[in-house]
Amino acid sequence: MEPGNMHVTETCRPVTEILARIGDKWSILVVKCLADGPMRFNELRRGIGGISQRMLTLTLRGLERDGLVSRTVTPTVPPRVDYELTELGHSLQAAVRALGDWAIANRAAVEAARSRYDLALASASPPLRRTG
Amino acid sequence: MEPGNMHVTETCRPVTEILARIGDKWSILVVKCLADGPMRFNELRRGIGGISQRMLTLTLRGLERDGLVSRTVTPTVPPRVDYELTELGHSLQAAVRALGDWAIANRAAVEAARSRYDLALASASPPLRRTG
DNA sequence: CTGAATCCGGCTTGATACTG
DNA sequence: CAGTATCAAGCCGGATTCAG
Numbered sequence: 001m002e003p004g005n006m007h008v009t010e011t012c013r014p015v016t017e018i019l020a021r022i023g024d025k026w027s028i029l030v031v032k033c034l035a036d037g038p039m040r041f042n043e044l045r046r047g048i049g050g051i052s053q054r055m056l057t058l059t060l061r062g063l064e065r066d067g068l069v070s071r072t073v074t075p076t077v078p079p080r081v082d083y084e085l086t087e088l089g090h091s092l093q094a095a096v097r098a099l100g101d102w103a104i105a106n107r108a109a110v111e112a113a114r115s116r117y118d119l120a121l122a123s124a125s126p127p128l129r130r131t132g
Numbered sequence: 133m134e135p136g137n138m139h140v141t142e143t144c145r146p147v148t149e150i151l152a153r154i155g156d157k158w159s160i161l162v163v164k165c166l167a168d169g170p171m172r173f174n175e176l177r178r179g180i181g182g183i184s185q186r187m188l189t190l191t192l193r194g195l196e197r198d199g200l201v202s203r204t205v206t207p208t209v210p211p212r213v214d215y216e217l218t219e220l221g222h223s224l225q226a227a228v229r230a231l232g233d234w235a236i237a238n239r240a241a242v243e244a245a246r247s248r249y250d251l252a253l254a255s256a257s258p259p260l261r262r263t264g
Numbered sequence: 265c266t267g268a269a270t271c272c273g274g275c276t277t278g279a280t281a282c283t284g
Numbered sequence: 285c286a287g288t289a290t291c292a293a294g295c296c297g298g299a300t301t302c303a304g
């Protein structure tokens with residue numbers, strides 16, 4: 001297996017793995033949200049919108065586990081917990097931006113392709129569709 | 133909602149969408165596999181390894197629908213179908229590479245963080261864990 | 265305020281069998 | 285070779301409830 005001829009799976013495993021982490025429904029949103037600075041739990045919750053308490057907790061735990069986010073507890077009477085992007089987290093955010101740029105730049109193209117595909121399908125596949 | 137203060141969800145929706153497409157279990161592998169040139173169905177299947185016929189079909193359909201992959205049928209006796217990255221697909225592949233580079237560069241750091249986290253958890257959370 | 269525990273429905277994935 | 289159809293299993297995510 002010389003370089004340049006290695007199996008695709010080899011080259012991709014890391015990508016697939018990181019994608020498995022940030023490819024879920026909320027991680028990216030959380031990371032983006034934290035990009036501007038530390039935030040508290042419910043601040044994040046509101047900032048993201050639509051995320052359940054459970055999923056925010058789960059997402060945060062996963063991110064923390066992988067060293068992307070740090071969690072700071074201030075044991076005041078109403079407990080205060082701040083989440084913040086680690087250096088690793090920030091570097092990831094930067095890498096993700098490339099994907100974001102692509103997404104923004106090509107959003108229209110993708111949607112157009114999608115429409116074309118769906119339309120072509122609709123006028124071809126339905127059983128017994130005739131010209132009349 | 134002035135720029136610079138727009139809701140995170142706004143900025144991220146495109147990213148989340150593209151992530152929903154390529155964030156599944158196989159899309160990235162397929163795209164990477166096709167990066168080197170056109171491939172036939174079972175070629176891809178072997179090249180990826182571990183993917184079921186069904187999932188390859190589904191993944192390919194999705195990619196084709198979004199204009200990332202083109203499908204060319206040659207109606208010979210054993211049918212021949214070639215899949216190829218479109219220009220759009222290639223551009224995506226380039227964007228994804230940034231993420232891939234990050235993943236490769238920081239793989240160790242992530243795994244280390246993971247181990248640390250799991251270890252810290254193991255020595256703290258189990259009910260009634262004592263020093264003895 | 266932050267978070268854990270539980271219950272549950274749905275989507276995604278996979279195994280298998282069948283078709284052209 | 286390429287693809288579809290069907291069915292079962294598992295994980296994900298959401299709502300709700302309880303706790304420190």
